[in-house]
Amino acid sequence: MEHSSVHHPEMPHIPSTLTLASRTPTVGSARKSETRHILVIYVGGTLGMKPNSENSLAPVAGYLTTEMRRMRELNPPSDDFAQQGSSSSSNSFSSAALSNEMRVPTFDVIEYAQLLDSSDMDQQDWLVIARDIERYYYLYDGFLIAHGTDTMHYTATALSFLLHNLAKPVILTGAMVPLMEPYNDARRNLVVGMMFAASTEICEVCIFCNDVLLRGNRSVKVRHTLSAFSSPNYPALSVMEAQPFRPRRHLLARPPTGPLAIHSDMSGRVMTVLCHPDFDAESVKTMIQGTSKEAESRLDCVVLELMGVGNTTSTMARTLQSVVNTASRVGCLVAITTQDLYGSLTAASVSRLKKSCPDAIFVGDMTTEAAAVKAMYLFGKKLTAAEVKEWMPRNIRGEVTTVASRL
Incomplete structure (x- = not known):
């Protein structure tokens, strides 16, 4: 997987990725201590696709980042951000009545220069994602991986093994219908996936799809519909309902006792x-x-x-x-x-x-x-x-x- 690079003044030079956009506050800037800050990594997949010259869907560089800048629910006005947690705020985007788990976090976005169909991904691509998470690990509170659905469960499983002593949420999500369509599953999967990526309770790799949060290494793709994934032998870690949703704590992985490390090159044949x-x-x-x-x-x-x-x-x-x-x-x-x-x-x-x-x-x-x-x-x-x-x-x-x- 090839990547472009750019130097960010607040972080070490990262040769494998391209930082394209962020919602304030950005990395290194002052923000309220209770505000969670996550990294969104777009590796490819239907979520950020648009029709090409042959009228077939294909990933478009920069499109997802541009749309995320425009999404009102991801970018509340600055006065809303300042009033988060204030009980006197009446703005519909204020989080006063919501728990920390329901708040949309601040975020930065990375898009890989070579956006891939997930059916083309292999062990080396899993390693690239894992190593990028490792590089940015101490700069963010969690990670959202926007990914194609065909092999999302393989990537989630690989990351669960590779990220030894993971103490933060890594959430994979995608879509069956792209964001550019009037009716789609991409928007909600993206927004709610970001909320789970900001969780203070999750310290494992999960898949969020169609209102359900699943353990990544227990997931399988069972349908070519909006309810694409299932976890046959382990309960859902959370299900969106009318009431504020939270992870089911008794089902979550226990926090680790050591620092994050990657110990494998996935070279098994x-x-x-x-x-x-x-x-x-x-x-x-x-x-x-x-x-x-x-x-x-x-x-x-x-x-x-x-x-x-x-x-x-x-x-x-x-x-x-x-x-x-x-x-x-x-x-x-x-x-x-x-x-x-x-x-x-x-x-x-x-x-x-x-x-x-x-x-x-x-x-x-x-x-x-x-x-x-x-x-x-x-x-x-x-x-x-x-x-x-x-x-x-x-x-x-x-x-x-x-x-x-x-x-």
């Missing part, structure tokens, strides 16, 4: 396989073995998404055993997830799986996307295969229902 009733196990084994004798050319982990296990003598069990044995011989791990959105394998099924494939790693109710990204993260920490095998089923960022650890 991972493949996901959907195991339909007659999937080609021989082709999967060939890919696992690789085309070269060099270990660097082989996969580190294969995530198999199963319909079920069956009994220990079934065709599926024997096929699975053959794949796992092949992987074990070449040092490749095999992680097992289920195709069911809700719930997980029964205890009896897990017992049969362990009996027929003792080297396979069952990762509980973790999503397939989270399992794949987690394997990339763990191998990117330069852990051994044995160490990754130990950590894969354990909960390190709230991605699976087990006893929590931190790594």
